[in-house]
Amino acid sequence: MKRVAIGGIWHETNTFSARPTALEHFEEFELLEGTPVLHRHTGTGSVIGGMLEVGGFEAVPLSTAGAWPAGRVTTGALAEVLSRLEKALGRTGRLDGILLNLHGAMVAQGEDDCELAMIELVRKLVGNLPVVAVFDLHGNPSAEMTAQCDAVVVYDTYPHVDMRERGREGAEIMVELLEGARYRTLIRKVPVLISPLAQGTDLEPMRTFEARARDLEREPGIRRVALFPGFPYSDVTRAGFSVVVTHHEDYEQPARSVAAELAEAVERHDWTVHRPDPRSAVRAALESKVRPVVLADVADNIGGGSPGDGTVLLEELLAQGAKDAVVTIADSEVSRLAKDLGEGAVLEAVVGGKTDGLHGHPLPIRGTVVRLSDGRYRTGGTWMTGQDFSMGTTAVLEVDGVTLVVMERPTPPFHVEQLTSMGVDPAAASIIVAKGALAWRSAYGDVAARVIEVDTPGICPVDPHLLKRSTVPARV
Numbered sequence: 001m002k003r004v005a006i007g008g009i010w011h012e013t014n015t016f017s018a019r020p021t022a023l024e025h026f027e028e029f030e031l032l033e034g035t036p037v038l039h040r041h042t043g044t045g046s047v048i049g050g051m052l053e054v055g056g057f058e059a060v061p062l063s064t065a066g067a068w069p070a071g072r073v074t075t076g077a078l079a080e081v082l083s084r085l086e087k088a089l090g091r092t093g094r095l096d097g098i099l100l101n102l103h104g105a106m107v108a109q110g111e112d113d114c115e116l117a118m119i120e121l122v123r124k125l126v127g128n129l130p131v132v133a134v135f136d137l138h139g140n141p142s143a144e145m146t147a148q149c150d151a152v153v154v155y156d157t158y159p160h161v162d163m164r165e166r167g168r169e170g171a172e173i174m175v176e177l178l179e180g181a182r183y184r185t186l187i188r189k190v191p192v193l194i195s196p197l198a199q200g201t202d203l204e205p206m207r208t209f210e211a212r213a214r215d216l217e218r219e220p221g222i223r224r225v226a227l228f229p230g231f232p233y234s235d236v237t238r239a240g241f242s243v244v245v246t247h248h249e250d251y252e253q254p255a256r257s258v259a260a261e262l263a264e265a266v267e268r269h270d271w272t273v274h275r276p277d278p279r280s281a282v283r284a285a286l287e288s289k290v291r292p293v294v295l296a297d298v299a300d301n302i303g304g305g306s307p308g309d310g311t312v313l314l315e316e317l318l319a320q321g322a323k324d325a326v327v328t329i330a331d332s333e334v335s336r337l338a339k340d341l342g343e344g345a346v347l348e349a350v351v352g353g354k355t356d357g358l359h360g361h362p363l364p365i366r367g368t369v370v371r372l373s374d375g376r377y378r379t380g381g382t383w384m385t386g387q388d389f390s391m392g393t394t395a396v397l398e399v400d401g402v403t404l405v406v407m408e409r410p411t412p413p414f415h416v417e418q419l420t421s422m423g424v425d426p427a428a429a430s431i432i433v434a435k436g437a438l439a440w441r442s443a444y445g446d447v448a449a450r451v452i453e454v455d456t457p458g459i460c461p462v463d464p465h466l467l468k469r470s471t472v473p474a475r476v
Contacts, residue, residue: 014305050167104139221251
């Protein structure tokens with residue numbers, strides 16, 4: 001039986017964030033070695049869960065490290081993550097291949113390309129063994145990194161509902177390599193920064209680009225065409241739209257033609273996005289004849305690394321007299337205060353706006369503590385199905401007709417259980433504020449009668465060009 005090692009690192013780094021990502025943040029989300037990796041992922045909808053479903057080799061667990069999106073990973077955290085990987089590889093004995101679950105947009109203090117650092121380490125230790133990597137669609141792959149992969153797979157969906165399938169695909173390609181196939185990769189990069197609102201794969205133009213990519217995979221010698229619209233909130237030269245083609249080693253020129261066709265189409269497209277301001281959006285939501293209305297707080301996108309403590313939409317909802325609206329917000333001080341006071345207590349506090357001053361100002365509130373929880377839930381939804389998550393100490397407050405769910409830790413709105421575990425029924429709400437761009441649809445897309453994406457202030461703006469960059473995206 002062939003032996004294939006499985007491991008990875010996963011972090012979407014918003015380099016404009018004031019919140020560094022430390023080792024403790026990986027410990028809170030995922031920091032595992034050996035057999036616990038199998039226990040965590042077997043039977044789940046994660047990438048590694050999909051990899052483990054494919055036969056034809058013995059899966060040898062290495063180490064895995066993941067954290068919710070935030071600012072640059074600290075030097076110490078990156079060193080520890082790489083050290084764990086190195087030690088795990090040293091314990092495995094004979095190997096025949098490496099399967100990696102990566103994000104593609106991880107940046108650390110002093111290291112702008114963490115995925116490259118990881119794969120260089122792997123190559124140093126295992127030499128020319130086949131390496132297949134699965135990436136997030138929001139990855140910013142570099143030419144240096146992809147050149148060291150025998151094959152590259154990327155999520156085909158945003159919101160990301162195909163993680164398990166892409167893990168399976170990566171493992172199936174590994175089986176082909178173990179059976180003698182010889183693949184190579186090449187990349188074309190277009191220096192365009194694209195709002196996540198324009199990256200939805202059920203929307204144009206990405207729907208057409210994805211369909212064309214699947215058509216081109218039928219061309220002789222082409223094994224996989226991976227489209228990376230990219231993560232625009234990263235101040236690194238590898239940001240931008242990437243096309244990565246995995247091809248049989250004797251078909252480099254056809255692969256270059258495929259990559260060029262898609263890259264040129266991307267560059268010709270007008271990616272400009274405009275959305276209403278907070279006041280107009282709230283007014284439209286209140287006037288809507290259908291319920292519930294989802295207000296997407298785009299620039300306070302927790303899944304894009306923002307702090308989740310933006311107050312602009314909450315303030316507008318209260319000012320305009322909204323009733324039965326549901327808002328989540330991250331504020332550890334207020335969640336702990338609510339816990340200390342207890343259910344039924346009247347709470348007076350200043351909530352949100354405490355991280356960086358970019359997402360609205362701290363907002364005075366007075367409300368009743370309705371419910372308290374440790375914030376743990378297991379998702380049955382489409383994003384990492386079957387896995388456990390925690391918001392930390394979480395309180396449900398009733399504030400002038402608005403239901404405010406205050407989390408200890410910023411947790412993206414990827415799962416309906418974020419609300420239902422707290423006794424909040426999103427279908428009964430008049431308005432739901434989702435702190436995200438598009439990925440929240442995996443949680444509330446089925447109940448949303450209307451969606452209004454809002455041009456709020458913050459580090460994930462609708463227009464990525466509003467952020468002051470020190471680098472220029474590279475053309476490759």
